[in-house]
Amino acid sequence: MQTHTSSGPQRATGRWRGLLATLSLLALGGCASVYRVDNAVESFPRWSDATRSGQPLAAVPQAPQTYRFDRLPSQKQGQAATDQDALERLAQASLGKVGWTLANSGAPAVWTVQVGAATVRLPHAPWESPWDRRWGGFGFAGRDHVVTGSGQVIWTPMFMPMDWPYYQRKVSLLVRHADSGQVVYETHAAHDGRWNSSPELWGAMLDAALQGFPTPPAGARQVNIDLPR
Numbered sequence: 001m002q003t004h005t006s007s008g009p010q011r012a013t014g015r016w017r018g019l020l021a022t023l024s025l026l027a028l029g030g031c032a033s034v035y036r037v038d039n040a041v042e043s044f045p046r047w048s049d050a051t052r053s054g055q056p057l058a059a060v061p062q063a064p065q066t067y068r069f070d071r072l073p074s075q076k077q078g079q080a081a082t083d084q085d086a087l088e089r090l091a092q093a094s095l096g097k098v099g100w101t102l103a104n105s106g107a108p109a110v111w112t113v114q115v116g117a118a119t120v121r122l123p124h125a126p127w128e129s130p131w132d133r134r135w136g137g138f139g140f141a142g143r144d145h146v147v148t149g150s151g152q153v154i155w156t157p158m159f160m161p162m163d164w165p166y167y168q169r170k171v172s173l174l175v176r177h178a179d180s181g182q183v184v185y186e187t188h189a190a191h192d193g194r195w196n197s198s199p200e201l202w203g204a205m206l207d208a209a210l211q212g213f214p215t216p217p218a219g220a221r222q223v224n225i226d227l228p229r
Helices: 002-031 078-096 199-209
Strands: 034-045 065-069 100-102 111-122 139-141 145-148 153-155 166-177 183-193 221-228
Touching (some): 065 078, 078 100, 078 199, 111 199, 166 199, 183 199, 199 221
Parallel strands (some): 065 100
Antiparallel strands (some): 145 153, 166 183
16 A cells, blocks of 8 residues: 555656656757648639620630739728738738739739738637636646646636637638729638737738639638748
């Protein structure tokens, strides 16, 4: 009995130390790796709806093409305009990868592009309870206790849950024929995850939304883009 009493805590402590060491190695390895931006993408090409001088355009436009950005009234003033400037710069880079170039100021363009983005911040993932077990700053938290890194159990019914934010993000891009105003291409990309907002993340989502442009696969699809950490 004495052997079991003394070795149990030692084995538990050893397991915790081993787990902590493994997590430390994974964290160090992750610093030099990439993170995946997995996107749910759906696109709707309608090039046959475009017209010029009342006549339909017969062919899907091939690069190179020029365009100008178009904005909603709500995107033209204040902070919204500043945010839209940044978003359009990222969209310009993504469109450049498929051979579309922003027209010079005042120059005519066959196409207009409208781009939008939205973020919803949640305190935790939709499938998580705020009391789900998770790692905290000094141990592993349960519904009514905390296990410290040394394996000590602290019973604390009043222990408050820790937020681990979860983000739901979406980008959209509409292409219109400038002459008729007809929408000829619509695409959306959605990404959920814990990564903080960054230009690289939004750029990856826009790249995903334009995957396969101007003739993307039909239906919803997943497009994964890996970014360096």
